[in-house]
Amino acid sequence: MIHHMGGKYHHGDLRDELVRVSVELIAELGMDGFSVSQVAKRANVSPAAPYRHFPDRAALLAAVACTTACGLREQAEAAVAEAGPDPVAQLAAASGAYTAFLINRRIGFQAVFAEGLEDPKYTELHEHRRALIDTYLRLCLAVCPYPPAALELMEQLNAQAHGYGEFFLNGVYRRMNYTAAQVTAKSTTSARIVIDAHVDGQGPAQP
Known part of the structure; x- marks a missing residue:
């Protein structure tokens, strides 16, 4: 039986709810603000309840990372599908899609590649x-x-896309009155510039 404090979760629902609440907590407080006790409090369950589904903090964080990675991949693939057949446009769109994901959900690579999940x-x-x-x-x-x-x-594009999102979330771009859509567009355009530079600089086939 799940010990709850006024919640309405069945045993089979609690795992997904804990992951959802964890994503929400990280979005609001960052990785440093994430703890199992805070997740339990927000989910309105007893401090012991999460451990029926996750043996420790890392296991819960791994589930969050899985959810985030899946969401990122889906958004990137959707952007690629909308970009048309041009490979450069597809890659630029996928890069911009990451910026949009980070801005909208406030979670991204920092969760997918969080420390302590190498096991x-x-x-x-x-x-x-x-x-x-x-x-x-x-x-x-x-x-x-x-x-x-x-x-x-790939590394350059990912770092750039994340940077655009962080500048928006940290208030830098918002103080310039840029909307989330404008920042996503800037990210996509900048990705295109970086991609074109790589393509132009390839020269003859490498050994």
């Missing part, structure tokens, strides 16, 4: 991480076939 036992998380990385890497390889250059491009 191989988090099989599901590692699979979702790999699928997310592969989504971006395939797009990078489509415009930059030399693998080391494609990896570098």
Whole structure:
């Protein structure tokens, strides 16, 4: 039986609710504000209840990371589908999609790649991480076939897309009266510039 404090969760529902509340908590307070006790309080259950589904903080955070990785991948793939057949446009759209995701949900790579989740036992998380990385890497390889250059491009685009989102969330862009949509558009345009520079600078095929 789940010990609750006025909540309406059944045993089978609580796991998903704990993940949802964890995402909400991280969005509001950041990774440093995340704790199992705070999650239990917000979910309106006893402090012991989360441990019936997650043995420790890391296990709950791994579930949050899985949910975030899935959401990111879905948003990137949707943006690619809307971008048309041009590989450069697809990659730029996927990069902008990350900025939009971060702004709207206030959670992103900081949760997907959080410290303390390297243990191989988090099989599901590692699979979702790999699928997310592969989504971006395939797009990078489509415009930059030399693998080391494609990896570098992916890193640059991810860092840039995250930076645009953080500037909005931290108030930098909002003080300039930029809307979330405008920042997403700026991120997408900047991604296109970076991609074009990589493509133009490839020269002859690398060994």
